[in-house]
Amino acid sequence: MICPLANFEEIFQDDNGAVYQCSRKNCYWLEFQGSTTAFKVRDFFAFKKRIDSIDVANMLNDSSRSSDFEIIMPFRTDSIFILSVEDILKLKDILAGSKFMIQLNSEIKACLHYSAVLAN
Numbered sequence: 001m002i003c004p005l006a007n008f009e010e011i012f013q014d015d016n017g018a019v020y021q022c023s024r025k026n027c028y029w030l031e032f033q034g035s036t037t038a039f040k041v042r043d044f045f046a047f048k049k050r051i052d053s054i055d056v057a058n059m060l061n062d063s064s065r066s067s068d069f070e071i072i073m074p075f076r077t078d079s080i081f082i083l084s085v086e087d088i089l090k091l092k093d094i095l096a097g098s099k100f101m102i103q104l105n106s107e108i109k110a111c112l113h114y115s116a117v118l119a120n
Contacts (some may be wrong), residue, residue, distance in 0.1 A: 006019040007022065008021065008029070011098045012094065012101045014094060016091075017030065017031050017033070022038075029044055030044075030094070033081075033087070033090060035079065040076065046101075048073075051073075051092055052092065052095070056085055059088075063097065070083045101107075
């Protein structure tokens with residue numbers, strides 16, 4: 001459950017989940033598979049990197065039962081993600097969209113700051 005006292009801004013949302021930024025606690029919240037997980041900023045990007053490193057093609061080509069799912073336990077969280085290939089693809093989309101929006105927001109702020117400096 002997301003803390004009711006926190007100040008959240010939606011970073012990215014699609015039909016499969018969402019990512020929110022909490023300015024009060026300086027963290028990101030991932031909403032996926034009916035649960036929410038809080039990440040420190042560094043841990044969020046490490047989690048994204050871990051998800052991006054999953055070889056989906058290998059999972060699809062491997063006929064062993066152990067390749068049907070990937071178990072991910074993000075650092076400094078109480079969550080465990082048991083992900084099928086479909087779940088991994090959905091999560092990759094959510095995380096990629098979130099990273100894009102975070103980078104876009106940073107670029108916009110930098111441009112606005114630069115414009116404000118030039119105006120003075």
